[in-house]
């Protein structure tokens with residue numbers, strides 16, 4: 254929204270506690286089952302949180318599904334165990350946990366190492382007089398609050414500082430046993446008790462269940478929506494007229510039994526994901542719309558930089574990142590750019606967004622390349638979207654498990670003509686001669702057929718009249734009346750292949766929380782007055798209606814806004830007008846409309862803009878049409894200022 258008055262949104266330092274108390278007070282979200290004591294990692298969204306999430310989803314559907322004609326799915330959450338056995342989740346979807354050797358308290362191993370090493374680095378900086386001591390934190394299992402790791406001002410040798418920084422830069426790469434070694438080598442103990450911790454153990458994050466009354470069909474709540482796309486691949490392909498590439502998309506709930514869910518929405522046990530599976534020819538990963546995004550500039554942290562223990566960011570155009578091989582292919586680059594555009598559209602601060610490439614040993618073994626969209630917040634850089642080229646892994650494992658062909662068959666425009674030697678059998682004579690051994694002999698000949706040099710020898714020997722095969726320690730003589738080798742011209746008219754998959758995977762709760770942090774600021778003249786500058790498209794409520802009197806004046810306006818699908822809220826509480834505006838600034842409501850006493854007789858309304866607090870006045874009809882245009886994005890605030898009079902609190906339109 255443009256405005257003619259500059260607003261200083263950085264006047265006060267960010268106060269996380271203040272934001273969190275506003276979010277709870279205004280019921281954006283709150284711990285689920287709170288009156289029963291709550292459960293770590295489970296949250297309920299209230300009216301503004303639900304509307305904000307719904308608006309983010311609506312923008313996501315427009316930006317990805319509609320603009321790129323994706324095929325939307327809604328597949329089940331409850332999933333039979335064989336699906337996750339095939340996908341590898343039963344064996345490998347796990348995090349490493351350690352236990353306090355004396356109290357048995359459970360901690361997530363990588364978070365423990367991170368919290369303790371970061372605290373030591375902070376203590377070192379304090380000892381060097383560089384920065385004041387701040388506490389860092391480490392997750393503490395079931396408790397709802399993060400445990401503070403006290404930073405003690407202690408000077409570390411320079412090489413230790415470099416070592417710690419390098420460990421932290423690559424922490425995602427450490428295996429469980431390696432994390433255990435780090436704890437031992439660097440004397441990392443439970444910060445709460447000072448006790449040593451156990452060897453890391455893998456903990457599977459899926460919630461298990463069973464389907465049906467017999468208990469004989471184990472199942473799991475899905476930890477991602479992806480498998481539903483893969484299992485429906487053949488139907489999707491058919492729906493897409495057997496053409497590839499195409500993408501499927503799904504928005505839905507996922508469940509992970511996180512070891513130590515953090516306070517807030519960043520690590521929860523039930524959350525909404527939005528996932529895309531883009532199926533592409535492994536021999537051609539170009540993207541037909543790549544030219545439209547090649548000039549989008551993104552901030553990247555490539556794997557080579559991380560391998561040097563550094564976190565310096567590089568600004569680069571997506572086209573260049575792909576042409577120089579930093580990003581593996583056009584389709585992956587296309588999605589990285591589209592993710593960047595989407596996040597900016599909904600209000601994420603471009604300066605707090607980066608794309609971090611996975612290290613080779615951080616990616617799944619089958620993946621070709623993987624980039625995380627990470628957003629900076631009060632707790633540092635957090636992965637909010639993963640974007641990976643998963644090669645043909647997913648379809649292949651389900652095909653192997655079920656025997657169903659999850660493949661693309663393409664008729665070739667230009668058939669491929671090849672010539673080769675082919676073995677032909679006289680089945681009657683072979684059967685008579687070899688009886689029960691027929692199968693072994695035939696298989697042995699087929700093996701020879703697949704091996705060019707052996708086939709050439711076989712053919713030569715037959716040309717002499719006969720050849721002898723050794724199978725299972727026995728000798729079998731083959732003569733020219735039993736087999737022959739014919740030179741044959743082969744015309745291949747179809748090509749069969751398993752598509753590769755490029756997968757952007759969004760966690761909506763993390764994005765929503767980041768957006769709240771990036772949108773929050775407090776007024777220059779009053780630190781207590783917070784504002785959420787959410788963009789119009791995602792703001793939960795678009796218009797606040799404040800009847801100071803004469804509620805009926807609003808009826809046509811309210812009717813019109815509601816008919817337009819605009820969420821407006823009438824605040825006819827007894828609070829002062831200032832308070833009513835202030836609490837709607839905290840809800841991120843872009844506009845307020847008021848009838849004030851002076852304007853009643855003239856049938857006028859005042860229109861207030863959230864960020865600048867500027868107010869305009871006009872007739873009921875003008876304000877109604879202008880506010881509708883502002884909400885639809887057909888008019889800017891500056892244009893509205895040209896159409897209505899400035900309201901100074903006393904002026905009324907005659």
Ligand SMILES: Nc1ncnc2c1ncn2[C@@H]1O[C@H](COP(=O)(O)OP(=O)(O)OP(=O)(O)O)[C@@H](O)[C@H]1O
Nearest residue numbers: 509511519520521524636637638639758759760763
């Ligand atoms: N426990 C969680 N709570 C909230 N969002 C989550 C959680 N786990 C994953 N997500 C979201 O889902 C997205 C895709 O999931 P993915 O499996 O790639 O995450 P991940 O690599 O396991 O995340 P992390 O390493 O932070 O646990 C993440 O980028 C994140 O936004």
